[in-house]
Amino acid sequence: MDLNNCLISDKAKQASGHVRQWDIETKKLDYAHRITWKKAYGPIPKGLCVCHICDNPPCINPEHLFLGTKADNQRDMAIKGRSLKQASCYKGHLMTSNSRGHYCKICQCCDSILYPIC
Numbered sequence: 001m002d003l004n005n006c007l008i009s010d011k012a013k014q015a016s017g018h019v020r021q022w023d024i025e026t027k028k029l030d031y032a033h034r035i036t037w038k039k040a041y042g043p044i045p046k047g048l049c050v051c052h053i054c055d056n057p058p059c060i061n062p063e064h065l066f067l068g069t070k071a072d073n074q075r076d077m078a079i080k081g082r083s084l085k086q087a088s089c090y091k092g093h094l095m096t097s098n099s100r101g102h103y104c105k106i107c108q109c110c111d112s113i114l115y116p117i118c
Contacts (some may be wrong), residue, residue: 017056018031020032031050
């Protein structure tokens with residue numbers, strides 16, 4: 001656990017910070033936070049995403065997860081300053097495109113990466 005009570009997966013992280021791992025039940029790769037949700041609370045209803053309250057992609061603490069639509073997730077991202085449409089991060093620093101990938105922007109000061117992942 002870290003200072004925010006996040007439980008960080010020890011598996012390899014993707015560039016977005018999210019962790020993918022093998023889901024024994026579905027026999028497919030899935031995001032670790034989705035697997036955690038299913039173990040803790042049951043199936044994820046069709047059309048819903050598992051979102052992070054803590055805004056920490058590798059966190060797998062079930063208390064930090066909530067269900068929402070893609071629109072809910074996008075709204076949550078915008079409120080927390082992670083929207084790709086925003087020109088600045090939540091601290092007001094200028095966001096620019098970078099060479100790390102097609103779907104990302106980076107804050108020049110915070111070096112925080114923004115990705116639209118559900």
